[in-house]
Amino acid sequence: MNLKEKIIDKIDILKRNPRLFAHVIKNVVKTRLGLFPKTPKEGNRFSTDLEVKTLQKYACIARVGIVEVGVLDGLTTREMAKVAQAPIYGIDPIIPDSMNERLIGNEEKIKQNLNFYPKFYFFKDYSFNVVKNWRQPFDFIFIDGDHTYEAVRQDFLQWFPLLQSGGTVAFHDSAPVTSTIPGGFIGWPGPIKLVAELKNSPALEFLEVQDSLSVFRKK
Numbered sequence: 001m002n003l004k005e006k007i008i009d010k011i012d013i014l015k016r017n018p019r020l021f022a023h024v025i026k027n028v029v030k031t032r033l034g035l036f037p038k039t040p041k042e043g044n045r046f047s048t049d050l051e052v053k054t055l056q057k058y059a060c061i062a063r064v065g066i067v068e069v070g071v072l073d074g075l076t077t078r079e080m081a082k083v084a085q086a087p088i089y090g091i092d093p094i095i096p097d098s099m100n101e102r103l104i105g106n107e108e109k110i111k112q113n114l115n116f117y118p119k120f121y122f123f124k125d126y127s128f129n130v131v132k133n134w135r136q137p138f139d140f141i142f143i144d145g146d147h148t149y150e151a152v153r154q155d156f157l158q159w160f161p162l163l164q165s166g167g168t169v170a171f172h173d174s175a176p177v178t179s180t181i182p183g184g185f186i187g188w189p190g191p192i193k194l195v196a197e198l199k200n201s202p203a204l205e206f207l208e209v210q211d212s213l214s215v216f217r218k219k
């Protein structure tokens with residue numbers, strides 16, 4: 001999706017949600033007036049506290065394995081590792097991020113962030129390659145890789161059959177965050193569309209949405 005299409009998609013979402021539109025405008029004005037604290041350069045957050053808490057909630061009950069598609073520098077991976085007992089498998093080809101081309105993960109940072117967790121395994125490759133020979137069992141998967149609709153759908157379709165029954169799947173950026181992010185964040189069209197479709201799937205039970213993180217259980 002090119003920049004123009006992305007902007008049109010976002011405008012469409014705002015048009016359908018006047019309350020969100022008002023909220024975004026309010027936050028833009030607040031940001032311009034300097035009423036929000038500046039995000040520090042280091043420790044720049046891509047996930048809200050509520051999203052991290054929710055990821056930790058499922059990471060700590062995972063018994064057999066946790067897969068994270070899209071690791072970047074390993075920040076969310078680290079948060080999950082703080083509470084997890086199961087092995088964590090992080091997958092990322094280390095390429096420019098689909099939401100922000102200037103954002104590229106760093107293997108050294110991943111190593112540093114996860115050096116305290118002996119059961120972390122990193123796969124430097126695309127999820128659609130890694131899945132082909134996947135053998136390790138897992139009962140939680142966090143999908144946060146390529147955010148285009150086609151890619152996030154493909155991630156779901158390829159990994160879901162391998163997820164244990166009763167396991168959980170979480171999608172980042174799949175709903176608006178209206179409270180905690182300066183300027184507001186309306187989510188990302190690809191995950192939003194997929195999550196809307198999955199809410200009608202008989203194979204899944206929708207569990208919750210916390211900020212932009214939507215979580216389902218495999219029946």
Ligand SMILES: C[S@@+](CC[C@H](N)C(=O)[O-])C[C@H]1O[C@@H](n2cnc3c(N)ncnc32)[C@H](O)[C@@H]1O
Nearest residue numbers: 070071072075076092095105126127144145146
């Ligand atoms: C939003 S970032 C992940 C952020 C990370 N989960 C966090 O919150 O700290 C998206 C990442 O997905 C990776 N990515 C893009 N396409 C991918 C694919 N097909 N498989 C796995 N990762 C992919 C990018 O390299 C990028 O690092």
